[in-house]
Amino acid sequence: MIRIAxxxxxxxGPDSQGVLRPAFETLPxxxxxxxxxxxxxxxxxxxxxxxxxxxxxxxGVPVVAVLGNHDHHDDxxxxxxxxxxxxxxxxxEGQGTVVESGGTRIGVAxxxxxxxxxxxxCAGEFGEPVMKEFVRHSRRxxxxxxxxxxxxxxxxxxxxxxxxxxSPVADTLAGEPLEIYPFLGSYLLAEAIDTAxxxxxxxxxxxxxxxxxxxxxxxxxxxxxxxxxxRAFHVYHLPVREPATSGAGAxxxx
Amino acid sequence: MSTHGxxxxxGGPPAENLDYRIxxxxxxxxxGELGELGVRVETRGRSVLLTGTxxxxxxxxxxxxxxxxxxxxxxxxxxxxxxxxxxxxxAEELA
Numbered sequence: 449m450i451r452i453a454x455x456x457x458x459x460x461g462p463d464s465q466g467v468l469r470p471a472f473e474t475l476p477x478x479x480x481x482x483x484x485x486x487x488x489x490x491x492x493x494x495x496x497x498x499x500x501x502x503x504x505x506x507x508g509v510p511v512v513a514v515l516g517n518h519d520h521h522d523d524x525x526x527x528x529x530x531x532x533x534x535x536x537x538x539x540x541e542g543q544g545t546v547v548e549s550g551g552t553r554i555g556v557a558x559x560x561x562x563x564x565x566x567x568x569x570c571a572g573e574f575g576e577p578v579m580k581e582f583v584r585h586s587r588r589x590x591x592x593x594x595x596x597x598x599x600x601x602x603x604x605x606x607x608x609x610x611x612x613x614x615s616p617v618a619d620t621l622a623g624e625p626l627e628i629y630p631f632l633g634s635y636l637l638a639e640a641i642d643t644a645x646x647x648x649x650x651x652x653x654x655x656x657x658x659x660x661x662x663x664x665x666x667x668x669x670x671x672x673x674x675x676x677x678x679r680a681f682h683v684y685h686l687p688v689r690e691p692a693t694s695g696a697g698a699x700x701x702x
Numbered sequence: 703m704s705t706h707g708x709x710x711x712x713g714g715p716p717a718e719n720l721d722y723r724i725x726x727x728x729x730x731x732x733x734g735e736l737g738e739l740g741v742r743v744e745t746r747g748r749s750v751l752l753t754g755t756x757x758x759x760x761x762x763x764x765x766x767x768x769x770x771x772x773x774x775x776x777x778x779x780x781x782x783x784x785x786x787x788x789x790x791x792x793a794e795e796l797a
Contacts, residue, residue: 451793457740458757458785459737459757460757461757461758461761463758463760463761464758467757467758467787468787470787471787471788471789474789478789478790478793490736490737490738490757491737518739521737648796655740655754655755656740656742656754668796674755674757674785675740675754675755675783675785678785679786679787679789679790680786680787680789680790681789681790682790682793682794683790683793683794684793684794684796685793685794685795685796686796687797
């Protein structure tokens with residue numbers, strides 16, 4: 449069994465230091481890794497990310513993170529990512545990483561993702577340059593996620609997790625105003641996850657959403673935005689599946 | 703008699719229109735110190751209702767201060783909740 453702890457949208461600032469640390473220090477007892485689903489800061493400043501870095505440094509479990517839209521606000525995503533990496537975290541943007549725990553290999557593919565909406569109610573790559581770029585940003589993100597998941601499959605992981613900030617499905621947005629769904633996620637992420645296969649998809653961003661959802665390909669989705677889970681993190685127990693013998697990722701996801 | 707331009711549509715002059723004032727408040731909350739996008743601001747009759755979860759007590763206090771400043775004279779009801787930072791008491795089994 450793999451024990452996955454996850455939280456997103458912790459929105460730390462100078463007044464947050466030490467708020468999550470006591471709970472995070474219990475992680476070695478209950479989890480094999482911690483996933484951070486973006487929006488770790490309020491404005492994406494180095495000062496704010498240093499607060500996060502101190503909160504997750506030397507936790508005793510691997511930490512894997514993606515950035516969220518708030519973490520981009522100060523236009524220094526590389527700098528704040530480096531601060532988090534210096535604290536020992538894996539920070540993913542269109543990449544994958546494998547962490548080992550008790551002999552099991554857990555693959556995490558991560559990207560911030562982006563909006564655009566869901567099938568039948570989504571933005572198209574058409575018209576004004578800024579509109580096309582909006583959709584292309586989502587598409588690039590989803591393509592990178594798919595490639596990262598496929599590479600993890602080739603590397604023979606015992607479980608693969610898709611980690612995003614934006615939501616791949618509408619299910620976990622329930623509770624948010626329908627009108628803003630296109631700003632909360634994109635079906636392109638779910639399509640990437642279903643195409644490459646994954647055992648679990650974890651995201652944040654939708655503070656008023658709900659925790660549980662599923663892609664149309666059958667991959668479970670969990671919205672771990674801290675306002676949604678109402679805790680410092682949630683833990684998911686994932687059974688270890690038999691080692692993959694083929695590349696039929698979508699079947700593994702079912 | 704033409705009433706064009708003098709009809710009371712309920713909104714009043716733009717500067718006093720609650721809808722636009724709420725929109726401007728939300729822009730101010732997002733762009734200010736707090737970078738706050740997670741607070742829902744809605745009208746309830748002639749009052750303003752705040753809902754959502756915020757990261758800390760100082761954040762909640764600052765939001766309330768800002769809202770009361772923007773909506774001087776308008777009753778403001780706050781249902782803002784501060785995020786819970788305790789460890790979970792159980793795990794979910796994904797069988």
